[in-house]
Amino acid sequence: MAITRDLFAARNRAFDTVLELDYPGDELPLTGAIISMQVRLYAGAGGPPIFEQTGITFSDAAIEDEPGWRRLTVEPNFPRSDLEAGTVPTGLNKPEVGEADRFEYEITLTYADSVQETLWTGGFYLQPGVDLT
Structure with a gap:
């Protein structure tokens, strides 16, 4: 059920997005489940x-x-302080000045019985941003 999709964020503002995954059939067993996201x-x-x-x-x-059909809606978010240059490394993949740093992310559903399923994966582009207010 994994979807490959690039996500875009900026160092000068919080990251907040809504992802939707439509699927056929019965409701997923989500009681006691958690959804997590890692960026590496x-x-x-x-x-x-x-x-x-x-x-x-x-x-x-x-x-x-x-x-x-059913729709699973997932709402990951990170505060600006987690994305700023002093917190997240920059220049690791040698972007040109003003270009985004590219990382990889994965959003994982962990059911109550500890079985895991990847929902989304892809590039996580962290742009420098312009407005520093």
Whole structure:
């Protein structure tokens, strides 16, 4: 069920997005489940992630005009302080001045029985931003 999708953030503001995944069939067993997101320098990078969020807000509901389909909505967010240059490394993938640093992210659903499923994965582009207010 994994979706590959690049995400874009800026160092000068909080990252806040809504991701939706439509799927057919019965409701997922989400009681006691958690959704988390990790951002790393590259896929498979060891050690702690550059930043992460556990306990991401999510919801699951039937799609009214599409019988037999459901929509999982996931809302990851990171405060500006987690994304600033002093917190997140820059220049690791040698971007040109003003270009985004590229990292990799993965959003994982962990069911109550500890079984895990990747929901989204892809590039996490962290742009320098312009407005520093």
